[in-house]
Amino acid sequence: MKRLPLLILLLAFALETTAQNGKKVSFNVRAGFSIGAAAPAGIPASIRKIESYHPGFRPSLEAKLGYRFSTHFGLATGLRFEQKGMTTEARVKAYYTTFNEEGANGTESVTGYFTGRVKTKVKNSYLTLPLHLTYHNNSAFTFKAGGFVSLLLDNNFSGDARDGYIRSETPVGEREDIDAATYDFSENVRRINAGVEIGTDYRISSGLFASANLNYALTPLMEPGFRSIDFGMHNIYLNLGIGYRFH
Amino acid sequence: MKSTVLLAFLGALLAVSGCIKPEAENMEADILVMTLPDSVLISPPSITNTSVSAFVNFEKLNIKAVSPQFTLTEGASIQPASGTPQDFSKPVTYTVTSEDGHWKKEYRVSLLQNVAPDNFMFENWTVNPDGNYYIPYELVETEHQNIWASGNSGFSLIAPEKRPEAYPTQRSTDASQGTYAAYLETKSTGALGAIVGMPIAAGNLFLGSFDGAKALTAPLEATIFGIPFNKKPLRLTGSYKYVSGGAVTDKTGKPVTPERQDLCDIYAVLFKSSPEKPFLNGANVLTDPSVVGIAQLASGASTAGNGYQPFDLTFNYKSEVNPDDLASFAYKIVVVFSSSKNAAVFEGAVGSKLYIDDVKVVTQ
Numbered sequence: 001m002k003r004l005p006l007l008i009l010l011l012a013f014a015l016e017t018t019a020q021n022g023k024k025v026s027f028n029v030r031a032g033f034s035i036g037a038a039a040p041a042g043i044p045a046s047i048r049k050i051e052s053y054h055p056g057f058r059p060s061l062e063a064k065l066g067y068r069f070s071t072h073f074g075l076a077t078g079l080r081f082e083q084k085g086m087t088t089e090a091r092v093k094a095y096y097t098t099f100n101e102e103g104a105n106g107t108e109s110v111t112g113y114f115t116g117r118v119k120t121k122v123k124n125s126y127l128t129l130p131l132h133l134t135y136h137n138n139s140a141f142t143f144k145a146g147g148f149v150s151l152l153l154d155n156n157f158s159g160d161a162r163d164g165y166i167r168s169e170t171p172v173g174e175r176e177d178i179d180a181a182t183y184d185f186s187e188n189v190r191r192i193n194a195g196v197e198i199g200t201d202y203r204i205s206s207g208l209f210a211s212a213n214l215n216y217a218l219t220p221l222m223e224p225g226f227r228s229i230d231f232g233m234h235n236i237y238l239n240l241g242i243g244y245r246f247h
Numbered sequence: 248m249k250s251t252v253l254l255a256f257l258g259a260l261l262a263v264s265g266c267i268k269p270e271a272e273n274m275e276a277d278i279l280v281m282t283l284p285d286s287v288l289i290s291p292p293s294i295t296n297t298s299v300s301a302f303v304n305f306e307k308l309n310i311k312a313v314s315p316q317f318t319l320t321e322g323a324s325i326q327p328a329s330g331t332p333q334d335f336s337k338p339v340t341y342t343v344t345s346e347d348g349h350w351k352k353e354y355r356v357s358l359l360q361n362v363a364p365d366n367f368m369f370e371n372w373t374v375n376p377d378g379n380y381y382i383p384y385e386l387v388e389t390e391h392q393n394i395w396a397s398g399n400s401g402f403s404l405i406a407p408e409k410r411p412e413a414y415p416t417q418r419s420t421d422a423s424q425g426t427y428a429a430y431l432e433t434k435s436t437g438a439l440g441a442i443v444g445m446p447i448a449a450g451n452l453f454l455g456s457f458d459g460a461k462a463l464t465a466p467l468e469a470t471i472f473g474i475p476f477n478k479k480p481l482r483l484t485g486s487y488k489y490v491s492g493g494a495v496t497d498k499t500g501k502p503v504t505p506e507r508q509d510l511c512d513i514y515a516v517l518f519k520s521s522p523e524k525p526f527l528n529g530a531n532v533l534t535d536p537s538v539v540g541i542a543q544l545a546s547g548a549s550t551a552g553n554g555y556q557p558f559d560l561t562f563n564y565k566s567e568v569n570p571d572d573l574a575s576f577a578y579k580i581v582v583v584f585s586s587s588k589n590a591a592v593f594e595g596a597v598g599s600k601l602y603i604d605d606v607k608v609v610t611q
Contacts, residue, residue: 045271094274110404113274165460168404171274171345172352174296174377176404177464 026066030211032241034058037086038122038157038221038233046095050088056123058083060239066134074134076144084235085123085156092118092164094171098228099161099181111228113171116164116178122157122221124189126150130197140203148215150193157221158184188226193217193235201243213239272347273322278354280318287313289475289576291525293456295400296377298355300393302475302576305360310335313358322346335360338391361387363394363454363474365608367485367582369429372418378403380414383429383452394474396455401462401469402448405440415450415586419602423486423555428604431586433492433509433595446500447597449590453583455526467529467591473520473579478610479568480580483515483542485606486555491548492596495589509596510547512588513558515608516540519572520579529591532581539578540564547588555604580608 035055043050064078093115100109132146160182168174199213217235281292281299287308292301303313312332317325326342333339335358343352364385372381380399385392397416403409411417419430431450440446445466454474461469489511495503516532517540527535533543542560550556572578584603587595 043267045268047267048270049267093270167275170350172276172296172350174400174404175277175460176401176462177460179464 024068026068026245028064028066028209028243028245030060030062030064030241030243032060032062032211032239034060034082034084034237034239035086036084036235036237037088038084039236040231040233044231046092047090048093049091051091051117052087052089054087056085056087058085058123058237060241062130062241062243064130068134068136072136074136076130076132076134076146078130080128080130080148081125081153082128082150082239083123083125084237085121087119087121089117089119092116094167096228096230097161097183099166099178099183100228110166110168110176110181112166112168112173114161114164114166114178117162118159119162120157120159123154124152124156125154126193127153132197132199142201142203142209144197144199144201144213146197148195148197150217152189152191152193155186155189157186157189158182183228185222185226185228188223188228189221190219190223192219193221194219195235199239203245207244207246209243209245211239211241211243213241215239272345273320274345274347274350275320276323276343276345276350276352277320278317278325278341278343279320281356282316282318283313283358290473290520290579293471295456296459297353297375298357298393300357300359302363303358303360304576310358310360315356315358317341319343320345357391357393359390359392359394361390361392362477363387363392365478365480365610367606368425369418369422369427369604369606370425372427374411375399378414379409379411381411381417383418394454395452396457396470397450397452398448398457398462398466398470400457400459401466402434402436404459404462405436405445406434406448415448416452417450421488421602423488423602423604425604428486428602429584431511431584431601431603433587433590433597433599435597441500444498445593446496446498447587447590447593447595449585449587449595449599450601451583451585451590452603454581466593470529472516472527472529472532472581472583473518473525474581475576476517476578476580477573477576478608479573480515480517480540480542480562480608480610482562482609483513483560483582483606484558484609485513486557486604487511487513487550488553488555488600488602489547489550489586490598490600492587492598492600495587495594495596498593503594508548509599510588511599511601512544512547512583512585513560513603514541514543515560515562515580515582516542517562517568517578517580519577526579527581532583539566539568555602582606582608 060082062080066076068074094113098111128150130148132144135143195217197215201211221233289302317329338357418427422428433449455472491509518537540562542562586599586601
């Protein structure tokens with residue numbers, strides 16, 4: 001990651017020359033932050049109440065190339081380093097999960113139906129390649145729609161369960177009270193995350209612009225075959241930022 | 248500004264995710280309480296995940312037509328229906344169905360009309376369906392009495408392995424009489440046990456029941472001690488063999504200082520139960536004011552040689568036993584065996600092995 005600023009600088013110099021001819025090509029850098037969640041497509045019935053939600057500070061940094069192929073339309077792509085995450089606390093009833101711990105004999109776990117409170121901490125870092133179709137009119141706004149592919153750089157999906165009990169294996173299994181138990185599914189976060197993205201840039205001055213992007217991952221957050229949480233989760237994030245357009 | 252954006256976004260998120268759904272119907276199917284007329288019960292029923300048993304005064308009921316009432320998980324139903332007369336000459340199987348109808352659990356409900364025996368040969372063993380572990384039972388005039396309990400159900404949850412031989416409390420064919428003896432071995436509970444500050448589980452066996460739900464949060468209270476007893480015990484006798492696992496480790500898994508060798512524990516307690524305190528537990532069994540007499544092994548060190556050695560422990564009485572109260576089952580007895588003496592506070596040595604056989608409570 002240390003090479004990213006250098007790369008941006010090189011790109012900027014390279015473009016300085018090419019972009020002179022007709023201003024079809026543009027280059028911008030943008031810094032921002034993401035708020036959102038790794039959310040199920042519908043809140044499952046086992047989640048009774050969301051007691052707290054903290055998006056945390058999830059920064060992003062992007063370098064992007066744009067190419068205008070007609071008066072109104074263009075294409076844009078780039079590289080983005082971003083974090084996606086949140087911390088939530090929820091009250092759950094018969095929530096299927098696994099508590100696990102790394103031990104001398106590998107990971108040991110208890111699986112079953114938990115009733116109580118669950119805290120979930122997600123913080124994943126991605127290197128993202130976006131590809132957008134851009135629409136330009138005479139206003140200060142530029143509209144973008146397209147997709148993205150992300151490569152997981154750093155993964156954290158963990159949490160704890162408190163003040164409740166678990167039924168071992170099935171809802172009629174042995175009951176065990178739980179004061180506090182931890183889980184860590186970081187290793188089950190998928191390496192690749194891909195989805196769709198829409199957004200807009202608002203030109204503040206000739207160089208400066210503000211932007212908002214909404215992205216939704218079509219691929220599930222977790223690996224195929226992951227059963228320790230019995231509903232699928234998808235990244236859905238809003239990214240807000242400030243950028244500078246070189247041409 | 249930021250909070251407005253945040254709220255707007257959360258709203259959008261909820262629109263995508265949908266709102267909190269109506270509460271689903273219960274999936275659990277528990278018997279929470281079994282009720283019988285007070286005059287019939289000698290002691291409160293003990294309820295595990297799949298069994299209910301209670302000592303009843305057989306002079307006050309017709310065992311062929313008893314109608315226990317059951318309180319269940321909200322919305323669950325039971326067959327045969329609560330309050331209908333059943334023949335309890337043998338245990339009766341009840342099936343509880345969850346509110347959502349998808350989950351069923353069978354309970355074996357026993358009303359014990361005979362007084363518990365005073366000699367224990369550990370010949371009869373059954374495998375508990377919940378955790379696949381052995382537990383001894385007693386036969387009194389063909390009545391199957393599940394009066395012994397162990398911490399195995401707590402172990403079943405955190406231990407990765409589910410073979411009967413992997414549990415701390417099991418049976419052995421190395422017996423001093425008959426085919427089997429009780430065999431207790433202190434085991435490691437693995438990584439999960441370690442994170443909850445319970446790195447070891449001693450083999451234990453006692454008269455009473457085990458509240459598996461409390462195994463991780465209040466382990467001393469999980470061992471519920473005592474069965475009704477109507478004779479005055481004088482001595483506890485039997486055969487045992489003990490191989491200490493060596494140096495004791497504490498609840499963090501580190502050796503205690505000064506170093507000491509693991510010991511076993513064998514004791515019996517007679518106590519006077521009350522409606523407020525029908526049972527004792529691991530925290531108060533030797534110290535509670537209701538205790539009237541204790542018989543305890545003086546030294547739990549390893550026994551010499553390979554064979555069994557006898558033990559003969561005298562009950563020391565702190566207060567008089569009232570004969571009328573004794574006759575009306577106001578007293579309870581508990582006999583406890585443990586392969587690590589301080590296992591209640593998770594001190595012990597993995598590999599300590601205690602064999603127990605041919606136990607008698609010699610009464611007046």
